[in-house]
Amino acid sequence: MTDTARRMHELLEPICLVTYFADECNEELAALGHRTYWDGYFASRAAPLGRVPAHVVHAAFYSFADGEAARHIPSAWETIPPEASVAARERGSAASLRRILGEELAGSPGLVRAADLTTRAATSAPMEGRVMYAGMRTLPLPSDPVARLWHSATMLREYRGDGHVAALVGARIGGTEAHVLSALDMGIHPPESFGRIHHLPKKRLAAVMNGLRERGLVDTEGRFTDAGRETKQHIEALTDELAAPPYDALSPAELDALIADLEPISATLAAVGSQ
Numbered sequence: 001m002t003d004t005a006r007r008m009h010e011l012l013e014p015i016c017l018v019t020y021f022a023d024e025c026n027e028e029l030a031a032l033g034h035r036t037y038w039d040g041y042f043a044s045r046a047a048p049l050g051r052v053p054a055h056v057v058h059a060a061f062y063s064f065a066d067g068e069a070a071r072h073i074p075s076a077w078e079t080i081p082p083e084a085s086v087a088a089r090e091r092g093s094a095a096s097l098r099r100i101l102g103e104e105l106a107g108s109p110g111l112v113r114a115a116d117l118t119t120r121a122a123t124s125a126p127m128e129g130r131v132m133y134a135g136m137r138t139l140p141l142p143s144d145p146v147a148r149l150w151h152s153a154t155m156l157r158e159y160r161g162d163g164h165v166a167a168l169v170g171a172r173i174g175g176t177e178a179h180v181l182s183a184l185d186m187g188i189h190p191p192e193s194f195g196r197i198h199h200l201p202k203k204r205l206a207a208v209m210n211g212l213r214e215r216g217l218v219d220t221e222g223r224f225t226d227a228g229r230e231t232k233q234h235i236e237a238l239t240d241e242l243a244a245p246p247y248d249a250l251s252p253a254e255l256d257a258l259i260a261d262l263e264p265i266s267a268t269l270a271a272v273g274s275q
Helices: 002-021 023-032 037-049 054-061 082-106 109-122 131-137 145-170 175-185 202-214 226-242 245-249 252-271
Strands: none
Touching: 002 023, 002 082, 002 145, 002 226, 002 245, 002 252, 023 037, 023 082, 037 054, 037 082, 037 131, 054 131, 082 109, 082 145, 082 252, 109 145, 109 245, 109 252, 131 145, 145 226, 175 202, 175 226
């Protein structure tokens, strides 16, 4: 099932990414009154957890540097209820999918079937230890197939993300360190130039790189050592393993049908970068 989990991640990720890359979601959140992209991001993604303090959001999201969540939480909710941000996120994401997919694909029997099967997988997994996923499970399922496909794909993304955090914690890799390893895995050098971390203080980035060197995960030039590459591969393999349980709810024939239905949807979205 680990191969299935990886394949499903590849197919579902372009559906989820419209939330972050396409205009409609950001426009919906801005119309509510969120001042910046990141205000809307933190407010809408964290909202299923309830009105928790910033350090809880920081712990659940894991990959952001110290203090980043606190710049947006709880201030992003002071005048805009979390429920409104969640609804705006869903509206905008579904609108992006409809625009990119077009009427024929968005209204196809294959998309409806994909939404139904993805929802069954997304609502069948155990919630223990899956904080972000459990928060998403508290939200009502949309009746519209396009919105339901996005919602269920996002539930599965958060489920996978919770497992990825567990894998990182087990490997003693912090959030910023994880971005360094991802940058190196993508061939980005120096890894400090990666877009997710390049804005951090140079002193902070230097400390992270020094820590990875001391552990033998990167060399003096800031590139992977064999141990570093093995650590990254282990984390990814364990993430796939931990992401597999939702798909136990589907028979082999249903999984094959779901993959076949998702392939044209995912390809259409990937062709435009989910924008």
